[in-house]
Amino acid sequence: MLRYAGRLGGSYPTEISEQLEVEKVLGLEADLDKAWTPLYQIANWPQALGYPSDFKNTDEGKAKIKEMREAFARDTIPKFYGYFTAQLKAHAAEDGTLQFMAGAKPTVADFAVVPSIEKYTLGFTDHVPTTVMDPYPELKEYIARVKALPGIREYLAALKK
């Protein structure tokens, strides 16, 4: 549905080589989400992983969730933030200015990545410190850049009211 919306709104490229770049980033974003999913499930849907439904209220469960999520914040997030930073740098302008994930123009890849990487800094993922993006100033600037795009800026401003 995202791709459909992108085609309607001009943020999904028509050139096949540009589509590849967008798809690459969308795939990477899906990988990050896939890595997070079991850590969500173990707290909120432990039956899916073979644990009893009240697992998160037991001492064993609390320790396990903390351990898994701290490992995620320590190992997985930096790995993916590094990948996304590298992708931004690969598509930097000639003068070195960072642009968007798939080049100079914003695409659906940016719209997918921004909420996905920002999620861990908002404080609602327990045991993941909100400072997790601090070593990646490029990503912070990038998020601000995407959120300031026409249309999105107005939408987010209206949402805050």
Add this chain to the structure above:
Amino acid sequence: MCTHKSPVIDPTTSCKISDLACVRRVFGACRHVNRKPTPPGSAFPDRTPTPHSRRRSRTSCLLPSVTMSKTEETSGTPALKLTYFPLAGRGEPIRFALHFGGIAFEDNRIKFPEWKTLKPTTPYGQVCTAVIRRRFFSPYTDRWWCWGTSLFAASTFGDRWCDARSEWGHAEICWSPGWVLPNGDFGAA
């Protein structure tokens, strides 16, 4: 105007569009072969509609001569309705894409208590869902893509694509519904 980059399309050869952007080719309705040459002194090909009798099939009637209604021009309700929870999750990228593209849509943010009753009525037991109420014009993608959109919706979902009475007339997606528990509750991450 064709979204494909080739400035000149030779009417004597077959379709030269090699990428998937050519929706019509995908659906076997590409009319590049019949494209008229650019009239002398004009930068654009002749856009006079092909007479009905010369079209390849009934399905291609979906393409050219129908009047495109600009979103919200003929009716107060947007042509597109997106249903998702009032959080970022899987809906936010779609909202971003629509807002960025200037596409009017109804942002239907369902509350979590509603989800229990809504869930069984969704096609795949999950959101996001989108309802396309009628075909509409996209300012960013010109008529070519608009036709493509109509074709896409029509061929995937039969005749319901333009049926406003059908609540889930058109639904695609879906992402893993990991946000919502099987019993319909939502737990904080």
